[in-house]
Amino acid sequence: MIRTLKAALIALPLAVSIPAQASDCPALFDTQVRKLHSKASLDLCELTRDRTTLIVNTASRCGYTGQFKGLEALYQQYKDQGLVVIGFPSDDFRQELDDEADTAKVCYINYGVTFPMAATSKVKGSSANPVFQALSNATEAPGWNFNKYLVSPEGKNIRHFPASAKPLGGELESAIKATLQTPTLGQ
Structure with missing residues (x-):
């Protein structure tokens, strides 16, 4: 009986910590998407865990x-x-190539992109992928290509930046710096 109680008490912290680990993923990122021009998947929960995330719809x-x-x-x-930066190519504004191999070439070869790129998907309207549905509900839907969404590590603060927001040297970079310097809850 004492051994059983001891074993139960030792196992208790493990049982309690499992839900905490499973719930540390913001609902926004609790999904997998196919990687650009690949059969492999991107686990967005794993990619974004405890990270400031910049989501961009690209073309x-x-x-x-x-x-x-x-x-x-x-x-x-x-x-x-x-x-972490994650790109989501989309043809919603009719400016994405039809062949994912060509899209991958533009991203990886022409521009040297090393950040994760998802497969081409919808980013606006009722058929938008789940990430962009959540982003649109939290802020606003993309009005054009290269809208940027800055998401805090815990997923509670989401800021939208228009296509015209330059990645470097402006309001977007300042917001990224501020988010990176803000400690997340529980740390």
Whole structure:
């Protein structure tokens, strides 16, 4: 009886910690998406855990496509401080290539993107992917390509930045710095 009680008391912290670990993922990121031009999946919960996250709807044939360079520079500059950038290509504004291989070439080869890129999906309206449905409900739907959504590590604070917001040297970068410097709950 004492051994059973001891075993139960030892196991109790493990049983209690499992739900805490499972619930540390904001609902917004509690999903998997297919990686761009791949059969592999991106586990958004794992990618974003305890990280400041910048979500961007992208397109390969847009006047803002050159922002890939700035987004990559932003990612390189702040990833070791806790920033992750995730791109979501979309043809909702009719400026994405039809073939994902071509989209991948633009991102990975032409612009040297190393941050995670999801497969092409819808980002507006009732058929938007779950991430953009949540972002739109929390702030506003993207009005064009390269809208940016800055999400705090715990997923409670979400800020929207329009397509015209430059990745470096402006309000977006200032907001990223401020979010990275704000301690998250429980730390």
